[in-house]
Amino acid sequence: MSDHDTTGTVFRRTDPQLGEFALRPADPAADGELLHAWVTHPKAAFWLMQGMTRVEVEREYAAIAAHPHHDAFIGLHDGRPAFLVERYDPAHVELKGLYEALPGxxxxxxxxxxxDTPLHGFTRAVITTVMAALFDDPEVRRVVVEPDVRNSAVxxxxxxxxxxIVEKIAKPEKNAYLSICTRDQFLATQGATR
Structure with missing residues (x-):
């Protein structure tokens, strides 16, 4: 993902079934109401922001925007906000000291x-878009995640x-499955190899 364009789209992908997906940087103030509605919704329980006020959510995303190793993006589906993405350097954020981070x-x-109107295959198209965006950066070799062990859907x-899944790890806020995906592993799921 290019970091050069701070106002517009930083990545686009067309899904053959569901249309255009894109990412743009999140604006903590302008997107505050949207972010608050999403991250405090009961379906976002694993996001761990239940009960936060809009001001607290905006403050959290302002801190992310200011952080040198953490970014947030609003995901668009056919031009409308539809998902949230955070990208971070696991050597400095979230997983610091919990696994051996490698370059890339x-x-x-x-x-x-x-x-209220779910689209069949939407979440899979979103994670595919997120992974494609991350691997669009030639420096990225592996994507590392730490989902809650109870989040079977994810x-x-x-x-x-x-x-x-590499191992179960204890984080201060949850027990998580440290999971890793290389570029080649992702491409293999897309029917392509490097």
Missing amino acids: DIGMHFLCAPT HALNEAVGFE
Whole structure:
């Protein structure tokens, strides 16, 4: 993902079934209401921001925006905000000291917006878009994630795009499955090899 364009789209991908997906940097103030609605929704329980006020959510995302090793992006589906992505350097954020980070590792979180009209295959298209965006950076060799051990839905999605669980780790806020996906593992799930 290019970091040069701070106002517009930093990545685009067309899904053959579901249309255009894109990422743009999150704006903590302008996107505050949207972010608050998404991260405090009951379906976002694993995001661990339940009960936060809009001001607290905006403050959290302002801190992410200012952090040298952490970014947040609003994901768009056909031009409309539909998901949230965080990208981080696991040697400095989230996993610091919990695993042996290698050059080219990148961490991520993603959250689909709550909806009353779910689209079949949408979440899989989102995680595929997120992975494609991360691997769009030639420096990225592996994507590292640390989902809650109880989040079986995300474990299945992670496996579908090439992640393998490495080990169970104890984080201060949760027990997690450290999972890693190399570029080749991701490409193999997309029917392509390097």
